[in-house]
Amino acid sequence: MTKNKNLRSKSLKEDSQTEFKSSFNDAAIESLSAFANTKGGRVIIGINDTGQPIKGFSIGNETVQKWLNDIKNKTQPAIIPDANTFHLDGIEIVELTISEFPIKPIAFRGRYYKRVNNSNHILSPTQISDLTLQSLQLSWDSYPAYGKTINELDWQLVEKFIERVNSAGRFQLLTDVKSSLEKLKLINNEQITNAAWLLFGKGNIGYNIHLGRFKTPTLIIDDKMFNGALFQVVDEIINYLIAHIKVAFEINGISAQRTEIFEYPPPAVREIVLLSLIHRDYRSPIDIQIKIFDNSISFFNPGKLMGDLTTKDLERNNYRAYTRNKLIAEAFYLTGEIEKYGSGFLRIRKEISIYPTMKLTVEEIPNGLNVMLSYTNQKVNTQIPKAGKTVGETVGETVGETVGETVGENLKGNSALILSYLRNNPYSTREELAKKTKLSIRGVEYQLTKLRKANIIKRIGSTKTGFWKVLD
Template sequence: MAKPLKEDIHTEFKSSFNDAVIESLSAFANTKGGRVLVGMTDKGTPVKGFTLGSETLQKWINEVKNKTQPSIIPDANIIHINGVDVGELTISEFPIKPVSFKGRYYKRVNNSNHMLSLSEIADMHLKSFNTSWDSYINPEKSIDMLSLEKVNTFITNCNNGRQYIIADDPLTVLNKYDLIKEGQVTHAGYLMFARNDVFDATIELGRFSTPTSIKDGITIRSDLFSEVELVLDFVRKHINKSYIITGDPRREERWQYPMDALREIAINMIVHRDYTHYGDSSVKIYDDYIEFFNPGRLPENITIDQLLSGDYSSQARNRKVASAFKEAQFIEKYGSGIKRIKEGFANHGLKQPVFENFQHGFRVLVYAQDDSLLEETVGKTVGETVGKTVGKTLRGTSAAVFFYIKDNPHITREELAERAKLSVRGIEYQLAKLRKLKLIERIGSTKGGYWKILE
């Protein structure tokens, strides 16, 4: 006897034909296709005594067709399993989705069917027509609710540094970018150029001393372009900034976090937010980390690992918004933001951010270096060594790296990275800074040489 079959993401077993068969076929049509074997037990063996009449398959096909919308027509065949006839109903992924069964919508997840949420139904429908929610007209808004001054600012950003500039008036530009259609405003047009508050774009900003104790907070409801700067202004207000004395006439400013990377996070949050969800975006600043949260999870076909490795095809939830941000040079290249965020934190000597699906949305956590522990351990030793040279310039991570080198001049970059809890690239940044301050010098080759402490 052959080995029993198993149910999976593409296969379902049913002992007889009923509504549950049609539900599974609609779920397969909404996902990646699949088949239902009728006349099979849950254990993957044929049902004893199951029979198929000459008109049975055609009746099943007709019932599937009549109970689904848009109507789907499966391929029907009789197959032989262990010498028993079994009905096989196969359906491919349907091009126009979602397919409903009795007014309900399902998807296939692993070996079971799950009902689609309202947002999933909307997303599936929009993707079927190669469009997105923000390209549709907002019937509650009108052109006089838009700020043409903001459109002019958008045009200026688009033209900055480019050979071929936009010379059209604001209304013509809005029409050319399909942000207004036949005299009506699209969702994207209103979100980006609204004259007054945009309640659908609310972002809650807070500075917390503990998860339940807030020290400062504001709510912003501006147009999307303005929100980028408003978020960053609030972050700057509540994070630390130090000045590095390098010997040059000017001081070098260094924020607690890499601001270019935080800007990328803020832009991604605003561009990829699910604006159809009732929840708000939020930014929560704590003593040693910041949390960015956004309604709207990653697409199901993109995993966190793929996001971090860049092994995916970029899918903009709000295609018109993403396109406008790219034209205005807020976005450099689709799908490259995560890479720049990771590089920014590595170059800053900080641990990598955490990206994760969280509740009904997506969350990014970024961490500051815990300078207090490092300073407590190495502060006195390093202070005595380099205090006269650079004063308070060297502290935290830089102080720790200097101390490890002083303690072991033959220490490798990899060993420094392990001890300082940084990436090798982060260590490279710290070494370059120590060299610039003329505190260390490399003697000999990378492998066989050593670090010399400069007096």
């Protein structure tokens, strides 16, 4: 214990890392355990809730040592805070300080707490499990998928995954599929992990994604459910969403070529879908729910934000990200589906910035996280980011009956149309692009060559297994 110089009462206040106690008791130990499970903090003994010292409060020769022993005996793993004495307005008080503990969670009398604002909240079983896994640098998806065998994996899907990883160039895998999965820690000998089952399992993997087109919250126009391997259902989900959102067509009067303008930017929609699949809490029986309304799309994802991350943090560009399912996240990163950990919401905001009336809303609700893209019904001016040299063409177009967006486009006609398809599906083949654009194969090749020469797209990997990367 150390002695410190005098303090003034007005210099102290309670907050997320400071609490006042008029005397030492179990409530003080509870707060110290909550601080240890969060960002650390201090409990000041001998002052009231307003920061005024308690008259008549005194500290004996062995008092503080007895307090420290009590704290040690009632917490597990045992914590021992630093103790300092102060003179506050002439009265001696004690400050007990604890740092964030490296091994969490800390229990007080068999219960676990965390600090939220200026109060202690008891942790749920799921939160206790999350803290334990984070302390051990593990995630749920790295544990064995009990009851599942290596023969229940879709090996054709695994081979496709390996091709995409090698084409993306972020990591090189062997052609032997089993060795490749062992290298990525997706299987251990003959035992597959939860991640391997979720990514490549045959048939119904046991987790549903519900999608629906709603006219009102109770009137469903169309609905669909997916429950297959994650590596496969991503494109199926995106295709459903693209088929149910409005699209405007800009027709060039001279060449009669058309440009598609989507109601929502497909890259942002894809990013939210990937975030939902990657960060879902697969211990929860609740399903992912995606609802398309006339002016909004909502994505409900079971599992709240990890660690001390808040929805306000997601509005910043430098927020500290936590990954609930590390192996699943790594798999999508290696295939080039996601750029880097913790950049998802940054990229979403960047994509919707060209839609001035569009709003991104992220909120924690009971049992999970809800992400919504919405817009208002008004005329707007939208500037699409430059790709190569700007043509400077202004397109006046209306999407459906609600969105009237004037687009400052730098590409026109089939070039812009092909670019929009490549943003949505980088693995599009020339044949697929020809079918969508109504062009010949030769016409598609001409447009792709033009985009490559303008340094707008780049081919990654071989003609057979590679993909198109749209350059910023």
